[in-house]
Amino acid sequence: MELEKKLTTIFNTFQTEHTFKRFETFNSGHINDTFLIITQEDINYVLQRINGTIFKKASDVIENKIKITQHLSKKGIQTIRFIPTKEHVFYIEDADKNLWNLSEFIKNSQTFLKVNSNDIAYQAGLITAEFLTQTSDFESDLVETLPNFHSMSFRFQEFQEALVSASKTRKKQAQKWIDFALLNKEKMMVLENAINQKEIPSRVTHNDTKISNILFDSNNKAICLIDLDTVMKGCIHFDYGDALRTICNTAEEDEATISKINFNIDYFKNYTEGFLKNLASNISKQEINYLPISIQIMTFIMGLRFLTDYLNNDVYYKTKHPKHNLDRASNQFTLVQKIRQQQHEINSFVKSTYMSVCH
Ligand SMILES: Nc1ncnc2c1ncn2[C@@H]1O[C@H](COP(=O)(O)OP(=O)(O)OP(=O)(O)O)[C@@H](O)[C@H]1O
Ligand SMILES: [Mg+2]
CATH class of the missing domain: 3.90.1200.10 (Aminoglycoside phosphotransferase (APH), C-terminal lobe)
Structure with a gap:
């Protein structure tokens, strides 16, 4: 419940018109904490905490990601789309100084842990x-x-x-x-x-x-x-x-x-x-x-x-x-x-x- 409250608060700092319903945890990640946010309107998002131990300056990491995804989007290439906060930046810092970013969940997608063909x-x-x-x-x-x-x-x-x-x-x-x-x-x-x-x-x-x-x-x-x-x-x-x-x-x-x-x-x-x-x-x-x-x-x-x-x-x-x-x-x-x-x-x-x- 604590985590759900925290994720709701963080989610609400971003510019979306959707209402938090529940979350799921993605298990595959080894570096960051990644959560699937499901909204009342059935539009899903990916909320991610950047690992501050590995990346000394997480804001630089996010800045690089924004630059590259915007470059790709402008050319019409499918990529992750990051959502800005209500303060018009692309991350927020929590009480423990961890940075979070939000992106649109790409529907009907899957990942593989191993190549099998x-x-x-x-x-x-x-x-x-x-x-x-x-x-x-x-x-x-x-x-x-x-x-x-x-x-x-x-x-x-x-x-x-x-x-x-x-x-x-x-x-x-x-x-x-x-x-x-x-x-x-x-x-x-x-x-x-x-x-x-x-x-x-x-x-x-x-x-x-x-x-x-x-x-x-x-x-x-x-x-x-x-x-x-x-x-x-x-x-x-x-x-x-x-x-x-x-x-x-x-x-x-x-x-x-x-x-x-x-x-x-x-x-x-x-x-x-x-x-x-x-x-x-x-x-x-x-x-x-x-x-x-x-x-x-x-x-x-x-x-x-x-x-x-x-x-x-x-x-x-x-x-x-x-x-x-x-x-x-x-x-x-x-x-x-x-x-x-x-x-x-x-x-x-x-x-x-x-x-x-x-x-
Ligand atoms: N935009 C997205 N749309 C759909 N699924 C996503 C999206 N972003 C991330 N995921 C899912 O979340 C998982 C973890 O994401 P990501 O690889 O960014 O995290 P990570 O912790 O850095 O991973 P790792 O350490 O394993 O490389 C992905 O394997 C994928 O299943
Ligand atoms: Mg990964």
Whole structure:
């Protein structure tokens, strides 16, 4: 009842003509608290509390989201529509200093926690590329809300620091993957080097392109990307590589049984076909060249972050048991190895698909 009262009060600060009836909680979110608000008039809304621990300045997060969604809406592209408050801003602060925003609920939509068909993978590729294409002419600035989020050199620096302070026991447990990380540093730096040398351009990216951040309609057609909290400037490889890291892993991200971890090449192919179909006219030759390696790189960087957190005694990721972060690191690094085994096929598929959609 307390929560309902609180949600009603917050909902009423926004500019809607509808009356709060009841709420439901969305369970899929790991970061924010998301509630479905059902009104007397049967128009639904999504009310969301932004996680103030992860985002140091939640108002910047909301500002980025508003800018991007307004840019898309102006072009007639379906996206989340945020509702202003009666004070004409797009968020309100509660008594605990948390920020809340309200958006229209997209009717008859669904999300998937896992990809279970080639068609869903294809749709995910299509809609992610659509987002990248339609934001490529966005000219104003975005705040870098998570500095160094995908920076390999920064993640290596954190890793090196963790190595210095880690306990002997944890270092010993993790030795195999510490060696793996160090051995692969140079190879895994190629994308960042290309960014620094301006070989590949900086553009608007979503930065959290997992499948559960895509809304689908009831016919399983992708509607739009949601969860725009991490929208910043980046390179398309972050979105492409991270999507495939999550979509093509045949196991859960923390699966400890190595033999269950594989790279689903069919989902990769279908995703890539959709992705390149909607991005072909909007992607440079150099960007194409780095797509295949970005899958390994984005997987590796996650492995490195989990390994670092294990060495730091689990200060960042929530863990259920002492080896949880080590299991996650070993999972991601194993996936890197699996991707490598299929790298030739990946390279030639990206190349031939690009050629076929361009001609
Ligand atoms: N505009 C919308 N219309 C319909 N459903 C929505 C909308 N926005 C969010 N949802 C639903 O709410 C869920 C959580 O939203 P969102 O992904 O933004 O939260 P999150 O906590 O940041 O998620 P996560 O941490 O899992 O990435 C979505 O999976 C989706 O089911
Ligand atoms: Mg989400």
